[in-house]
Amino acid sequence: MSIRKDFLRLIGCMPLFFGLFSTAIAQDVITRADTLRGSITPERAWWDLNYYHLSVEVFPETQSIQGKNLVRYQVKEPAQILQIDLQQPLNITAVKQDGVELSFRREGAAHFISLKKSQEKGAFNELEIFYEGKPKVAVRPPWDGGITWQKDSNGKHFIANSNQGIGSSIWWPTKDHPADEVDSMLISVTVPKDLIDVSNGRLRKVEENGDKKTYHWFVSNPINDYGVNISIGDYVHFGEEYEGEKGTLTMDYYVLRENLKKAEKQFQDARKMMEAFEHWFGPYPFYEDGFKLIEVPYLGMEHQSAVTYGNGYQNGYLGRDLSGTGWGLKFDFIIIHEAGHEWFANNITYRDVADMWIHESFTNYSESLFLDYHFGKEAGQEYVRGTRMNIANQSPIIGIYGVNRRGSGDMYYKGGNMLNTLREIIGDDKKWRSILRGLNEEFYHQTVTTRQVENYISQQVGKDLKPFFDQYLRETSIPVLEYYYSDDKTLNYRWTSCVPAFDMPVDVTLGEEKIRLQPRTSWQEISVKRQEELVLDPDYYVGVSKMR
Structure with a gap:
């Protein structure tokens, strides 16, 4: 296999969606389902998410789930039809508001709920959405997305979700559009009592009921739907405290019992990551919820405050250096890349998936900044230059707006090289660092557009950079x-x-x-x-x- 083809096979999981975006690009026809998924429909526009309480029971033996989601929202403008998304083969069994059962119409994944209660502007209202079924099984996680059902070497169930490309509605009923993040969330997961669930945020309590346990995790910060996760296994825990820019940060690690010794050594990269990225990007954005690194049965993903890991306890990307320079073997790719998304994806989140470069270009670039911090600037420069062999320049980095279409995979390495080029244009590393930190401060816990990011950087540089971004984000040719x-x-x-x-x-x-x-x-x-x-x-x- 050629280097180019080998790369395309490997890089697909950098939340890892390479197979997903190529499929999306190949779909020239925009369907009604694409619009319902990717646009702010009238049935989404009139209400603003405030709070979720997702309660779900997981049945490993039948690979099924059952639960409900309480949705609290604020009315922006009066309306009576509300859109909630849940993908087949799961089914919504009932929807209630104030104890009154409501009717709904299903169109693919979109469910249009007819509300009976008057929706007055400014009011906070709640819905309870009950659902059940067998969620889509992830055949090649995280490329295709879904739930992974495996067992560890001791025969214990090992389960996790991965759903960035396919959407959170593959396993729970949500407002499945990135523009509206819920302000806070409680996640209650019931599993067999010999297993542990680890989800986002902080563990509030564990309830035992016969042969089952329910784990209650609370997220106090805004969170994107695709970042909500369940990770279930025979976990053991260890952790540490990091004295960071906003005080003491708890860093917790959950790994399979059989891998504890390996993890205690390999996860030392997490502390190194935190030190480097707080330097470059500013304070970790979720001190209130802590930082977790969780072993899962797939490569890994950037779930907010609950980063998942499956890189086999080795440096590089599955043991390979994607830059071809040797520097890529100095760190565990999944720990560094996926944790980098805490700043660019979870703190600063795209408003439309077409702008996914905001997540991936900056986070790809974070890999070289990690090397820069720990091994010197030239190490980082060699790394980012080495990744150019993986750039295709066949389609633009920015996708199609309003239809859930991301751009090309060049958003990774071309995007990283674009940002490194911008650093050279500025020619002042203190200024460049202040821009990276300023982005995370200016857009703290916000959803953003490409134009907002472009305009902020242009203002800080003191030059209209629109032609620069047009060239690298919207064209395929290199100047x-x-x-x-x-x-x-x-x-x-x-x-x-x-x-x-x-x-x-x-x-x-x-x-x-x-x-x-x-x-x-x-x-x-x-x-x-x-x-x-x-x-x-x-x-x-x-x-x-x-x-x-």
């Missing part, structure tokens, strides 16, 4: 610096293969002299001492071409 000497002392240069307004500065070396050029799409010229070979600063993700 090429074209140059020639018109005489011994005149260098002519311009940008080609780029959007018309592209005017990015670039650093080059002529002989032994380092200079910054200011190319545009029209020819520019400068005087030089003599004709010298032009060498591009390798940290810019651009091409170079000398005209003969």
Whole structure:
């Protein structure tokens, strides 16, 4: 298998959805189901999520679940039809408001509930949604999404969900659109008493009832639906306290009993991650809910305050260095990448899946910043440059809005190289760090659009960066610096293969002299001492071409 094909096979799980986005791109026809899933429909627009209490019992022997979700919401504008999503083969068995059973109409995953109570602007109301069935089994988690039902080496059940691409409504009834995050949430999971459930937030209590136990986890911060998780197994726990920027942070680790010794060694990367990312991105965004790392029967995912892990207790990505430089074997890829999403995905969340680059480009780039912090800047630069071999440049990074269509997988490594190029343009690492930290402060616990991120960075840099972002996010071509000497002392240069307004500065070396050029799409010229070979600063993700 070629390096390119091998990469495409491997990288698919970086929450890991590579197979999912390629399927989405291949679907040229936009369906009614796509619109119902990906748009803010009238039946979603009039109400704002406030609180969930998800209660679910898991039956491992039959691979089925049963439960209810209490949904508290605030009325923004009066309406009487409300959309809740739950995917087949699960079924909603009843919906109640104030004890009164309500009728609903199902259209695929969308359920349109007819409310009887008057919905007055500003009021807080509640729904109880009862459901049951056998949720979709994840065949190749986390690529296709669903529930994974496995057993550990001791024959104990080992169960977890992974559903970023397919949606949280694959296993529980939700307002399955990223624009509206619930403000807080209680997750109550009932399992056989020989098992433990670990979910998001902090454990409030455990109730025992015969041969079952119910674990109650409370999330005090806003949370995206796809980040809600259940992880069930014969877990053992260990942990530590980290003195961070906002005080004492609890860091808890849940692993299979058989892997405790391995985890005690491998999970030391979690503390290193926290130190590096608080430096670059600012305080961990969820001190109130703590940080957890949980072993699961698939590769891993960025569940908020409950990051899941299945990288086999080895460095790299399943033991491989995706940069080809050797630096990728200095850290456990899943710990660093998935935890990086706490800042970019869980703190700052896309409002539409078309803007998924906000999650993946910054988090991919966080891998090189981890190396930068612990091994020096050049280590991080070598790593990010090495990942360019994995860029396809076949379709744009940004997807299609309003229909649940993410962009291409280039949002990972092309996006990371785009951000590294921006760092070079700024040329001031203190400023660059302040921008990364400022993003997490400006958009703290918010859903955002690409334009908001672009505008914030442009304001901080003091330059309109729209052409820059248009080039890297919305086009497939890479800008090429074209140059020639018109005489011994005149260098002519311009940008080609780029959007018309592209005017990015670039650093080059002529002989032994380092200079910054200011190319545009029209020819520019400068005087030089003599004709010298032009060498591009390798940290810019651009091409170079000398005209003969």
